[in-house]
Amino acid sequence: MPIFDYHCCDCDAGFELLTMSSTIPNCPQCGSQHLEKQLSRVAAPSHSTGLMARGRAQAAKEGHLSNFSPAERKTR
Incomplete structure (x- = not known):
């Protein structure tokens, strides 16, 4: 089923x-x-390695590890 936008x-x-x-x-x-x-x-997928690296660095600085793979979490 698709997601539709509506205006009442x-x-x-x-x-x-x-x-x-x-x-x-x-x-x-x-x-x-x-x-x-x-x-x-339509939101284009973000595959920019620079954006991903900055996001991961910010998340690690704040203590959020949810966007890291299980292997990467072990090294943090």
Whole structure:
């Protein structure tokens, strides 16, 4: 099932839902079904080694090791 972005015409809320394309969802704020499907922005995957290295260095400095592999955690 794809994730769709919606805009509620009644309460002006914006949200995204994981729904089948044939399903008409309800707004989570007001319950209305008067919704407009929006174009979703696509986020390009970040494969920059520089970005990853800076992120890992910052995480290690703060004590967060969740973004390191199990082998890398043993050396820290």
